[in-house]
Amino acid sequence: MKHAAGRNTELTLAIDAMGGDAGPEPVVDGVAFAVAKGLTANFLFFGDEAQLRPLIDRAKGLGGSKIHHTDNVVAMTDKPSHVIRRGHDTSMWRAMTSVKEGQAQAVVSCGNTGALMALSRTQLRMIEGIDRPAVTALWPTPRGRTVVLDVGANVEADENQLVQFAIMGEAFYRALTGVKKPTVGLLNVGAEDLKGHELIRTAARVLREADPDMAFKGFVEGNDISKGTVDVVVTDGFTGNIALKSAEGAARLVGGWVREALRGTINAKFGALFMAPGLRKLKDRIDPSSNNGGVFLGVNGVVVKSHGGANARGVASAVNMAASLARENFRDEVAETVKTVMRRRESITAPADAEQEIKAAAV
Amino acid sequence: MKHAAGRNTELTLAIDAMGGDAGPEPVVDGVAFAVAKGLTANFLFFGDEAQLRPLIDRAKGLGGSKIHHTDNVVAMTDKPSHVIRRGHDTSMWRAMTSVKEGQAQAVVSCGNTGALMALSRTQLRMIEGIDRPAVTALWPTPRGRTVVLDVGANVEADENQLVQFAIMGEAFYRALTGVKKPTVGLLNVGAEDLKGHELIRTAARVLREADPDMAFKGFVEGNDISKGTVDVVVTDGFTGNIALKSAEGAARLVGGWVREALRGTINAKFGALFMAPGLRKLKDRIDPSSNNGGVFLGVNGVVVKSHGGANARGVASAVNMAASLARENFRDEVAETVKTVMRRRESITAPADAEQEIKAAAV
Numbered sequence: 001m002k003h004a005a006g007r008n009t010e011l012t013l014a015i016d017a018m019g020g021d022a023g024p025e026p027v028v029d030g031v032a033f034a035v036a037k038g039l040t041a042n043f044l045f046f047g048d049e050a051q052l053r054p055l056i057d058r059a060k061g062l063g064g065s066k067i068h069h070t071d072n073v074v075a076m077t078d079k080p081s082h083v084i085r086r087g088h089d090t091s092m093w094r095a096m097t098s099v100k101e102g103q104a105q106a107v108v109s110c111g112n113t114g115a116l117m118a119l120s121r122t123q124l125r126m127i128e129g130i131d132r133p134a135v136t137a138l139w140p141t142p143r144g145r146t147v148v149l150d151v152g153a154n155v156e157a158d159e160n161q162l163v164q165f166a167i168m169g170e171a172f173y174r175a176l177t178g179v180k181k182p183t184v185g186l187l188n189v190g191a192e193d194l195k196g197h198e199l200i201r202t203a204a205r206v207l208r209e210a211d212p213d214m215a216f217k218g219f220v221e222g223n224d225i226s227k228g229t230v231d232v233v234v235t236d237g238f239t240g241n242i243a244l245k246s247a248e249g250a251a252r253l254v255g256g257w258v259r260e261a262l263r264g265t266i267n268a269k270f271g272a273l274f275m276a277p278g279l280r281k282l283k284d285r286i287d288p289s290s291n292n293g294g295v296f297l298g299v300n301g302v303v304v305k306s307h308g309g310a311n312a313r314g315v316a317s318a319v320n321m322a323a324s325l326a327r328e329n330f331r332d333e334v335a336e337t338v339k340t341v342m343r344r345r346e347s348i349t350a351p352a353d354a355e356q357e358i359k360a361a362a363v
Numbered sequence: 364m365k366h367a368a369g370r371n372t373e374l375t376l377a378i379d380a381m382g383g384d385a386g387p388e389p390v391v392d393g394v395a396f397a398v399a400k401g402l403t404a405n406f407l408f409f410g411d412e413a414q415l416r417p418l419i420d421r422a423k424g425l426g427g428s429k430i431h432h433t434d435n436v437v438a439m440t441d442k443p444s445h446v447i448r449r450g451h452d453t454s455m456w457r458a459m460t461s462v463k464e465g466q467a468q469a470v471v472s473c474g475n476t477g478a479l480m481a482l483s484r485t486q487l488r489m490i491e492g493i494d495r496p497a498v499t500a501l502w503p504t505p506r507g508r509t510v511v512l513d514v515g516a517n518v519e520a521d522e523n524q525l526v527q528f529a530i531m532g533e534a535f536y537r538a539l540t541g542v543k544k545p546t547v548g549l550l551n552v553g554a555e556d557l558k559g560h561e562l563i564r565t566a567a568r569v570l571r572e573a574d575p576d577m578a579f580k581g582f583v584e585g586n587d588i589s590k591g592t593v594d595v596v597v598t599d600g601f602t603g604n605i606a607l608k609s610a611e612g613a614a615r616l617v618g619g620w621v622r623e624a625l626r627g628t629i630n631a632k633f634g635a636l637f638m639a640p641g642l643r644k645l646k647d648r649i650d651p652s653s654n655n656g657g658v659f660l661g662v663n664g665v666v667v668k669s670h671g672g673a674n675a676r677g678v679a680s681a682v683n684m685a686a687s688l689a690r691e692n693f694r695d696e697v698a699e700t701v702k703t704v705m706r707r708r709e710s711i712t713a714p715a716d717a718e719q720e721i722k723a724a725a726v
Contacts, residue, residue: 222608245585261641
């Protein structure tokens with residue numbers, strides 16, 4: 001019922017237009033870009049009206065948008081605790097409040113990640129049954145895209161939190177892509193005799209035994225992220241952040257080598273002309289814009305963090321992500337599944353025999 | 364004294380010629396390749412003489428090599444505990460024993476990693492003051508190469524072990540490259556309000572205060588591995604393994620896209636002809652052979668694990684690494700530094716104020 005209603009009701013997105021590295025211009029342009037590509041929604045822009053008005057008037061398709069003027073902006077250097085105490089009149093705070101009060105169904109911000117997370121938690125609160133939020137990241141693969149979570153909300157996660165991340169990641173992937181049964185894996189190391197921390201093994205057992213509806217594929221390794229072995233890769237925020245940044249660094253390194261190869265000699269430059277279409281496609285693939293947007297899963301509302309340095313195309317990707325999630329019955333689905341899995345989980349206490357064997361064999 | 368003597372004494376390397384994915388051929392060819400490129404050493408080959416004899420006779424520059432016949436091979440699927448109990452007549456065991464007994468100064472093996480680690484620990488024992496071994500990996504950067512350790516010997520590491528890894532990594536980088544003061548960083552996440560685990564922060568404090576001779580640069584992030592921000596990146600085996608494999612996966616993904624761009628159209632293929640020199644260089648850079656070889660630091664002897672699927676060029680890289688380390692006074696240097704740092708470390712107990720502040724600010 002709610003699901004069907006959600007699809008038909010008009011969608012309103014709250015846009016924190018300030019706080020990005022290059023000011024509000026790429027944010028407004030990004031929203032306009034998403035509209036030009038087919039997004040249907042209303043927009044509430046939060047920020048400095050004097051800056052926003054001309055940008056919105058100039059943009060196509062944003063005629064029905066409203067501007068909520070705010071005097072202040074959360075700076076990238078502001079501490080989250082400071083924003084919580086004194087940030088009432090910032091664009092980020094007001095945008096979040098509009099979601100809390102139901103004027104908008106989702107918020108997109110390019111601002112300070114820590115402050116956005118703190119405001120999400122204090123204003124929206126957590127979904128019932130979820131202990132902590134998790135931040136998602138999208139990573140390109142030959143098969144499409146993989147979601148990795150958590151990539152930075154928590155430095156540690158216990159076995160129950162990993163299970164909750166898996167449930168949220170699965171629901172997120174479904175909402176984003178429409179894939180009914182996304183495959184899920186727990187990030188681990190490969191060597192048989194030292195397979196992962198105890199708590200990852202426990203989380204795997206719980207997912208296998210208490211969530212039979214999930215297409216849980218067990219453990220995956222770091223290289224499986226780029227391979228696209230599973231749709232959803234689950235880990236704690238420390239490991240996820242390091243895995244993603246290591247992958248980004250390596251992609252940039254190889255991308256730099258490619259550019260060097262293309263520019264090396266006159267012959268190389270000449271040769272590159274013939275390869276223009278292939279190289280354009282390559283550039284698009286390496287472009288992080290198409291995967292921009294990290295969702296704060298677990299809070300009672302849709303919060304999407306766009307990269308502070310995102311261009312219009314990147315902002316459009318984040319805005320589309322917010323719209324996809326706001327249209328789905330994400331929150332109720334997650335709350336329901338977590339409740340069921342955690343109830344079943346209580347009866348899973350004894351470690352499985354096979355895992356004891358692996359432990360005993362370790363030298 | 365010992366250092367100088369080490370440089371002048373003839374070097375002998377023990378080669379476990381069996382256990383690689385493609386049998387002994389790439390191993391023998393790899394040793395010959397290293398000799399052709401200038402390596403001066405004696406070689407003791409361990410394995411099946413019937414297979415090894417013709418390969419060695421055929422190869423150039425291996426005339427003085429000796430073969431120690433063994434009847435058995437450690438299989439990739441053998442459990443380390445099984446090898447420890449029943450592996451006395453394997454090529455891996457005998458090669459390790461030759462280092463233990465001083466007939467060789469280093470061992471290189473393409474075989475089962477877990478078994479090689481178990482044999483290293485039981486036969487060679489640990490360097491005084493080192494709790495656990497760490498496995499190194501080399502990663503290419505625009506500046507040269509970065510060493511990452513531990514990449515898989517231990518799933519967890521406490522603050523003292525991270526300090527020991529840093530000391531070993533620094534000495535390893537110096538031995539390998541001749542750089543007198545390699546820079547060292549601890550792998551962490553970036554967000555200010557959730558900076559890493561308590562134990563990483565403690566390890567940073569100990570390195571800063573108790574090892575003033577080290578060029579310690581504090582925390583680095585995942586993308587710093589490929590950037591080459593520091594020479595040595597220190598982390599626990601779980602995080603290191605996932606960081607490296609994530610980076611490898613991403614490099615392979617981008618490499619695949621490049622190949623696609625080059626082969627896409629007739630025009631692209633034609634264009635690629637003009638770029639041949641640049642593309643050859645690119646291929647060399649992406650080729651993992653040049654960075655093949657993981658060293659088991661912390662044991663009383665030089666043990667280098669070559670990838671099971673390494674080609675001759677990859678084996679040569681591992682053999683050269685073994686020779687570089689065997690010629691240096693690595694073990695005594697590490698034991699000496701660890702002793703000094705750990706003595707000073709005892710007086711470092713109170714957490715630094717700045718770090719308490721960061722913790723308090725976290726929401």
